[in-house]
Amino acid sequence: MAVDPNSRLPNEDPKIEGVQASYSVGSYVTANCTSSPSYPPARMDWFINGVKAQQWFLDYYYSDKPISDLNLESRTIGLKFQADSSHFHQNEGYLSLVCLATVADLTRTSENKAYLTRLTKEKFAQQFTNYHGRIKAEFLLLVVLVVVIHL
Template identity: 45%
Template sequence: MAGVRMCDRVSLRVRVSEYEDCSSRGRVESLKMISVEVPSHPLTGSNVELYCNYDLEKDTLYSVKWYRNEEEFYRYVPGDSSPIEAFSQPGVSVYRAMSDQRKVTLKSISLESSGKYRCEVSADFPSFHTVNDDDEMLVVDMPDGDPSITGGRPKYHVGDQVNVNCTSMRSRPAASLEWYINGEKAESDKLVQYTPVNDSDGLETSRLGLRFTARPQHFPAGQLSLKCTATIAAVYHLFTEESVEGQLLQTGPALESKGVYAGASSISLPHTWVPCLLTFLAQTIHLLIQL
């Protein structure tokens, strides 16, 4: 650096060092968002807790705000005389006594409580820095009872058509159904898909059909096992299973027959007639001899 005296160079290095140190402190000590924790599949009627995890570092907190589907429902401002403020929203009822700058508790949630929840944190003077993060919540209404299997028979023979349905009644969201044949998941070409039926209260009934022709391999140990499972995310998994008797022979045994020669023609008669015919012929010959 031509023309710069040694003392100027030292002064310049000191000023640069001080600037880098301030910049470093600014990056480390500013407000950071760590995570937002929202239950993914809570059940209707339950209370849920929403967590906003942040690190102020050297900043001072100005406010924490919560939004559901971009509509504000909760605000915490520590500098106000009443720090907590809640705003009415369908499906969102804040439990104020169990809420603060880090956590919000919602009371008795419903299907309307589903949505995207976002937490926004703002720092006070001098940085006024703002950070936010969000997470999804899908409220679950459990099905009315276990899945049911209909259309089955007490016994199947090789060649019979198996035609059954599995139904899971009234839930939200609709239960996901699967069929199993003797413990093995049924192939897609054996399934009959149905659109879920929507009720007036928003609940859905799901149904899945199973169609196939019974083969010898379907009757290990003389039994056919059919199982249907119903699943909703990680909160609901139930199944119904039925075992029915299997018959490897075709329906109805084939009749045996035996040919009887009479003159120039051959008559095919059931073997059960032969003893009667022989008895009749013997009695006729006996009468002819007596005459």
């Protein structure tokens, strides 16, 4: 591929923001990745554990004005998906998120790893208590509705 003589390649790797240190199964993973300024603007991609992210996991954010008189532009791509057990590598319990920013023949990358939250006895007890309390509240609401309907 011929490089446009007016091209200005990004001088830094893309910046990933918003990734937490750990996630539990069922929680939402959200992150943004921003390229450093370039011309033309970088093509942005996310990979989850080495597999290109599904299109519906992505949000594209475009700037409507160049950063400088050189027409340099930065691009941001958002990622959002619900974590399930298949997203965490079996042996090590982590999720790999890689962002690529490509301009011409140059690809710059950044990677973040997030780990699977382990369910401790205390967290399990708290979740069970919350679940049990919700059942009590739903049952009480049902009883009230039945009484009101029969009046």
